[in-house]
Amino acid sequence: MADGTLFIGTRRYSSWSLRGWLAVQLAGLDVAVETIPLAGGATAEVKAKTPAGFVPYLEHDGARVWDSLAIAEYCAEIAPALWPADRVHRALLRSASAEMHSGFSALRRSFPCIMGSIAPLSARDANANDEASADIARICALWAELLAASAGPFLHGAEMGVADAMFAPVATRMRTWSLEVPAAAQGYVAAVHDHPLMKRWFAEAEAEPADWRREHYEVRLRA
Template sequence: MTYTLITANRNYSSWSLRPWILMKALDIPFADQIIYFEEDNYERFREFAPNGQVPCLKDGDRTIWDSLAIMEYLAERHPGCWPEEEAARTWARCATAEMHGGFAPLRNICPMNVGVRAELHEIAPALQRNIERIGELFAQGLDDFGGPWLAGERFTIVDAYYAPVAYRVRSFDLDIGAKGRAWVDHVIAHPAMQQWEGQALAETQREIGHEEEIAAVATVTADYRAG
């Protein structure tokens, strides 16, 4: 079995990080292919993904697109993707679905940019609700299932799905509470996350749209990227 996972910029591509970190953390082998964002990616990305987006998983002649679909596909073939214990697995599925379909203010106002630190111009009420909900969710998972991961002692899909949030929390110094911040520090310290971050900091390619997203909502206070 040989997978190819197609992703985009390490600095920006939050959706790409999810299956990438899951496969790395669970030692699922794959060929790693990066295609950088440009001003208009749709037609280029349509060459390998029917939705014109990343990530995209290739398994022989099969194409699996959308990060959640990729994770479910992997979960059917590799043990440990979801928690084994039923209550933890049920909670993890709910929390993952909530992230997949929600938190629009957090996504739009606090874009992932691994190498940047920034101070928001303001925290709108909708964003504040998202921040509070993230803190509540993380504390619930850690309290109910004992940590150090969100659904217990092992890294699973729910941790992978919230991994981009960890970088958002750090970049914008979002107050998600002590328990939530402990998980953020823990996941960022994971060797696979450190590998992703190292590649992000080494990137010199910049995509103007992603850079403008941060400039519109925050003042950049530090940039640790090369170039």
């Protein structure tokens, strides 16, 4: 019997769900995963089953945790190695994780999250603009700084940590949209895609029922 439930949305679209799911997996929590097909916003089932009307949402051993970063912090209480032991290094990764959680909205708007099989896309297919380009430049500079501090291949170091959970769906966007990024960022994008948990997420996204696809998310790819 599992110790709780992690509620997530459609894996193909839900970048925030991926962040929460990665943190839970990295911490080794024994929870059932309940996937709710997203309607394209304000999903009735998500509203009914979660406190704030958003996924991811974790119920674990008496705790109720909503919001991806709160879930990641909760997981790091159980598995402290998800943050670096060093105070200065931890402050760096905490700041980067918080910056991701509250920022980069131009990138997220312009280059939506699609995980699984898609027609080849390029930045030209998306609503690329100066703000999104500035986000990408900032992210690549930040990754370079974090990888220099950790010695890679992950932002956290040899293993993925909270910061990697937060940036994983940013790394997938780089590949989805064939975004041109410097070598250090390319290496990080490859490391993220090669991680067994990411391979599992992509495989599970691919296996989702066809009727979970939503024009709301798919059509705007070609807008």
